[in-house]
Amino acid sequence: MATTRNDNSVLPSSCLPPINSERVSYTEKKSQAMASLSAQSLLCIALTVVICLIGGVDGSLEGGQREFDYFALSLQWPGTICHGTRHCCSSNACCRGANSPTEFTIHGLWPDYNDGTWPSCCAQVQFDVKEISTLLDALEKYWPSLYCGQSSTCYSGRGLFWAHEWGNFAFSLAEKHGTCSFPVFRDEYSYFLTTLNVYFKYNVTKILNEAGYVPSNSERYPLGGIVSAIENSFQATPEVVCSKDAVEEIRLCFYKDFKPRNCLASKTSCPKYVSFPAYVSFGRDESETDAAWTSEDEAL
Helix, strand or coil: CCCCCCHHHCCCHHHCCCCCCCCCCHHHHHHHHHHHHHHHHHHHHHHHHHHHHHCCCCCCCHHHCCCCCEEEEEEECHHHHHCCCCEECCCCHHHCHHHCCCCCEEEEEEEECCCCCCCCCCCCCCCCHHHHHHHHHHHHHHCCCCCCCCEECCCCCEECHHHHHHHCEECCCCEECHHHHCCCCCCHHHHHHHHHHHHHHCCHHHHHHHCCCCCCCCCCEEHHHHHHHHHHHHCCCCEEEEECCEEEEEEEEECCCCCEECCCCCCCCCCCEEECCCCCCCCCCCCCCCCEECCHHHHC
16 A cells, blocks of 8 residues: 655655744844755755655655555566577577576566556666666576567666666566665665575575476476475465466565565466476577577667
8 A cells, every 4th residue: 555644744844944932133033034945945845856756745656656565576487488589689598509598587576566457667767777787797697688679668768678677577568667666675776686686595496396397398297286386485376377388487476575475366377287398599509590690679
């Protein structure tokens, strides 16, 4: 539920005019008033602008969107997505040959509502890759784009896959997510670092491998067994998304303090038996691939 503020709580008490019980002359009063205006009033105006930009005077996010209810960590299976690769480019991790991902990678950490909807583009804050420069190696490995072409962003047209996720959190749904995670996250670095740490803590690839669910282009596994393996380790029910009979994404859900909770999905796109397609290598040195190399602009 969105946090609300009454009129008296919008500005700090220091923004109110000073009360002086002593009798002073008109000149002294005027002097005090001018001094108060030149310092306190300017400060209060600045504070008011910041409050409105971040949360709105009524506690809502930009555009009247209310504060989110929970997080969904969306993990994508590269074996399924890369099987559909038709164009290769420098930003597509499916095209890295032997260095392509072979475990679940991060799609995004998304703030969602309990009614099944989600906020998007909650603040006019442009993505700055320099803010996460120390995380880039980890992001390239564990949070790569598995497509060609630039992703849509909230206010700056198209840009990096991570810019899309920071904008509000939902790549495949053409939404933007990071900025909607206020007040849990207040900057890019915290959002991306925390997402990486949660991903490492709940290693879905390891959980499934230890339960006997390994990549294969011939085996089919019971969906119920996969869900149970994750529930036993995660202590909450995940959401599984499929493309036909192949697992495409697994989503883990969290309260705002990152304690696990059940995801909301009441139905699934998956059949009773599903597959984890093994990775098919794509790369400049792979003569057997049908994927054509293109520039980012050509892939749009």
